Amino acid sequence: MKPPEIVVESGFTAEALHGQEVALIGYGNQGRAHALNLRESGIALRVAGRPNSEARRRAARDGFATLDTAKAIPGADLVIVALPDEVHAEAWRRDIAPVIQPGQTVGFIHGSSVHFGLVPVPAGIGVVLVAPKGPGTTLRERFTMGQGIPALLAVHQERAASHGGPSSRELARAWAAGIGCARAGVVHTTFGDEAETDLFGEQAVLCGGMLGLAQAAFETLVEAGYPPLLAYTECIHEIKQVADLLYARGPAAMRAAISNTAEFGAYSAAPRMVDERTKAAMRALLAEIRSGAFTRGMQADHDAGAPWFRAERAKADAHPMEDAGAAVRALMPWLAEEAARGAAQGDSKAEAKP
Ligand SMILES: NC(=O)c1ccc[n+]([C@@H]2O[C@H](COP(=O)([O-])OP(=O)(O)OC[C@H]3O[C@@H](n4cnc5c(N)ncnc54)[C@H](OP(=O)(O)O)[C@@H]3O)[C@@H](O)[C@H]2O)c1
Incomplete structure (x- = not known):
């Protein structure tokens, strides 16, 4: 069977995220690397977590503004979910779904919870994926060396265009560039292919x-x-x-x-x-x-x-x-x-x- 064509691009910038608001939920293995790399790419972001979270205290020590998850989401153009996959459904139900609005975009680092229907995102809210192919420490280390690691990028659904500004795909590309992955290669794929092969x-x-x-x-x-x-x-x-x-x-x-x-x-x-x-x-x-x-x-x-x-x-x-x-x-x-x-x-x- 002939393998499907894939698009790989590199060398582009994070410009589409400049001036946009980013909220990042979770500050663990991936979350911390994304936060530090995005900040050093000139992107302002806030970090969200549960009230007594050790990870949230760590984000504060690293100099980020930290908030309860439900408070971090309003006004964010891109909401990055950097939580363990088995927590996505409860976080969506409890903290995200009640406050997220059409026109916003939610981003995942692995596609299972969306692909297998555990996180049912209504139409109008963009859903994207940027999955770096390596642990957070490698993502961070290569970034600080002026390099990057490849990432997979997918768009499950586009956001409603009513509020103007970059599309969900443009936000995802800028997110991938902001964490250094466009210095290597960004592979365009689908949530299904990423989730199942990963x-x-x-x-x-x-x-x-x-x-x-x-x-x-x-x-x-x-x-x-x-x-x-x-x-x-x-x-x-x-x-x-x-x-x-x-x-x-x-x-x-x-x-x-x-x-x-x-x-x-x-x-x-x-x-x-x-x-x-x-x-x-x-x-x-x-x-x-x-x-x-x-x-x-x-x-x-x-x-x-x-x-x-x-x-x-x-x-x-x-x-x-x-x-x-x-x-x-x-x-x-x-x-x-x-x-x-x-x-x-x-x-x-x-x-x-x-
Ligand atoms: N780890 C990797 O190498 C890797 C590679 C590629 C993709 N990914 C993907 O990246 C995403 C994040 O994975 P990860 O390994 O970075 O996760 P992780 O390090 O286990 O995430 C820890 C973060 O999640 C929070 N958290 C844990 N349980 C929670 C709960 N019940 N409610 C609210 N917050 C909770 C923690 O805060 P507290 O301090 O409150 O516990 C902390 O901020 C996943 O989708 C994963 O598949 C991971």
Whole structure:
């Protein structure tokens, strides 16, 4: 099947947002990076959060005007929702829907809640998406280096034009430029394609498949009598070296940079590790994502107080590979300093349990 044409643009500016009002709800991993980058691009914004929010206090310490969410929205041309996805529905119902008006535009950083109908935005209110392809700390770090990371951009619906000013699409383009993504490339897509491919990538590979495979490999070595420290180093710790090569150079150049032994073994092992059953499981995962069953299931668990999510997290945190990993990292004390720097920049949601 021929892949659909896509439009990628770069090099444009955030000018359409100059003189516009921006309200940003949430000041976590993505929110803080968006806020700091937009401010340094000359865009005035206010940060909104719940009254006793630690994140909101942090935004105030960073010099932003902070308000209750419902008070931040009136008059804002663009309202950016930088909240966890499972919170979008309640935030929309409780704080946003009662005050947002036709002519305003609401912006998301991931498309699931809109695409799967958890956030029903009435006609007249613009709905856009700017999804940077990386965590907030990377978005911020590249921006401060004068660079940027790519982002996906989509328009679910245009705002009513009655109030004049930039269209929702123009606001989204300026938002993407203001956070530095137009220095790399902005890919025009749809909420559906962004939501479904993003969920699939993180489940099948990045956060689900890869760690599942690494954990099974760690267990295989430990059960065969090898020291956990060795098992962790070989199966988990060294993922970074390979991931860095893939990130910077791609698969062929990654293979050129590893030993012939590693490359030879990879060709023989890959089809045995990942076979037609794995592909069938991936297709089943994708079907669940596309039907909305995954998003509805996650929302139902969240609405019930996240019992399944909490139990799985506790089980995962208690796995013996955590102790082995701590022992490996203790050999490199600078990693703890880097982790502390990352946490100071808000890259960890360890305190923000569901
Ligand atoms: N993290 C990433 O790397 C990444 C990458 C791409 C896209 N995204 C997308 O970016 C969006 C934000 O994700 P994130 O990871 O940045 O979120 P996050 O760090 O978990 O968001 C934390 C923010 O949400 C607030 N918050 C949490 N629960 C709340 C509730 N029940 N009511 C009101 N406010 C609440 C927190 O304030 P309090 O202090 O009040 O808890 C804080 O301001 C999501 O749509 C996500 O899919 C994230």
